[in-house]
Amino acid sequence: MSLNAADRPQTSGVADDTQSPEQVSPPIDVYFARQPVLDREGLLCAFETLPRVVDRRESAEIEGEVEAAAKDKAAGLAPRPSATAAALLASFAAPAVRASLAGHPAWLDMTRDALFHDGLQRVSSERVMLELPVNIGADAELIARLVALHRRRYRFALDHVSKADESLAKLLPYVDAIKIDIREIAPALLPKFTSVMKAAGKILVAMGVETQADYQRAHDLGFDRFQGYFFAKPQGGARRSSAPRQALLNLLHLLAAEPTVAQLEAELKLNPVLVMHLMRLANSGSMNIGRKVTTLREAINATGTNAIARWTQLLLYADGRRIAAEDDPLLQLVATRARFMEIAVTRLAKAHLEEEDAAFLVGVFSFVDAVFGGSVESTLDVLTFAKPIRTAIVKREGALGRLLDLSEALERADWTRVDALCGELAPLDAATVASIALCAAEWAGTSGRNAEDEGLERIED
Structure with missing residues (x-):
């Protein structure tokens, strides 16, 4: 995918190629970070997409929008769509964001304004969990909106819950998941809190899981999902050690020495599993060989040492379990x-x-x-x-x-x-x-x- 400025995924406002100049959206940039969500088996099951919205409009224009919204509210009118909400939803619907999720659903941080925006209909309800900030409120207008969206099969998670209060009690029937930062609740209170949420049938998400001890604690308490980078940290010694890993290291050492095809062939033959993967690699569609590769030497020549080296480096991290x-x-x-x-x-x-x-x-x-x-x-x-x-x-x-x-x-x-x-x-x-x-x-x-x-x-x- 080209990364020239003109070719970037559309992330500013809601403009597209069919708009005339007077229709082009305001200068609002939206871009995303992505954080993994793991299930109880330690497998990737979703990504939280964390948006950053940069509003580059003149302050007078922004203030005018806020004043107009306040007047509408005072007059009992429906909320006027905001430019930032439109930009957020349009950017999230961009193909580049969907492609980055590796087929997993997204958990999207929402604002109250975006929740009421008609542009939300551009976001597939089947592939997203809408995260509500804990301070979003629990008034009748919001509850009615959640009910209406729920009828369209949208699902909701309440983010950064740290205490049981009146707002949580009102919102609880309408959300599917509760996200709890395990660092923000006293350890003595966490078991009772999680027990109550589990009894209410909610998916529990542990945030701030940075160590194996954090993960084990949250897992023992019955949390269903885990956010944090504990899985990328050492876990008391070699992780998922296996015999093929040594074979991969041997192969990397050989590749660094610019081996001949005969040397590579001899090293690969010591491990039939590596041969199997190389044959799959050589016969993949993007090799454009035009015929089926049937011998190891043909596979080495077709693939090239650079591709073999990169493939070998990444395979060092492959989970020992048979997972995708x-x-x-x-x-x-x-x-x-x-x-x-x-x-x-x-x-x-x-x-x-x-x-x-x-x-x-x-x-x-x-x-x-x-x-x-x-x-x-x-x-x-x-x-x-x-x-x-x-x-x-x-x-x-x-x-x-x-x-x-x-x-x-x-x-x-x-x-x-x-x-x-x-x-x-x-x-x-x-x-x-x-x-x-x-x-x-x-x-x-x-x-x-x-x-x-x-x-x-x-x-x-």
Whole structure:
């Protein structure tokens, strides 16, 4: 997908190619961060899409809109559609956002204004959970709107619930899920609170799950969904260790030495599972060979060492269970970050083409401690990476180190940090990096549709 400014997914207002100049929407930018939601089996089951709305209109225009809305409300008229709500809903409906979800439903942060906007009908009720802020209110007008939308099969989650109050009691019958930040409720109160919500038949979502201990605690309390990056952290030693992983490391070492086809063939033959994946990769439609590959040597020649290396790097993170690539949260996170960095580095003012592979490697191996246990430094020593790659991962130095920080900030929707890092990485800005991230997420999630993704199948122990 092209990332030139003119080719970016439409994220400003609701403009499209059919509008005349006088119809073009106001200068409101909307872009999204994306955070994984896991189920009780540790599988990816949804993404929360966290919007950032940047209103670049003149203050007088914004104030005029607010005053007009206040007059309508005082006169008992229906709420007037706001420009920001229209921009949010139109941007969420853009193909680039849908493509970034890897087939999973989205949990979309809503505003009260957007909830009442007719543009909500552009959002498929089957693929979205609408997240309501805890301070949205519980008046008769809001309740009536929730009932009307529920008839159209929209579902709702109440976000950041931290206490039982009158507003929660009024909204509880109309929401399907309750999101609780486990860090914001006293540990002694959390069991009782979750018990009451479970008894009410609600889906419980634990937020702020950053460690395996957090996850185990929330899991034991009966939470149904989990948000946080515990799955990308070391878990008391090597994670999902399997014999094929050593074979993958051996293959990576060989690939780094620019092997001959005969050497590659000999190494691959030591592991029939790797041969199977390479044959699938070579016979994928995007190889454009024009005939079926039937021998290992043909597969190596057809695929090329670069594609084999990338496929091997990502397979290091594959879950040992037989699950689809798009349901593996760690694999999706790794692949998205690596692809993001590979694209983003080409947009820097002093970009060099040879940095693309290095950027991809930094993204991939920034998670090595989650897989192998031990320190990042010790694992990188074994893999014998070049100094710029090591220092980018360990010390966050250089442009690659800054891009790694940027990727992490975007993953956590830390827009203040994103803006600060973009200031150091000209000409990148928040809108551009958010757009790159959507493209990277689409690449990571399209298992089976392009050559490299054919290699994201599970390796069996």
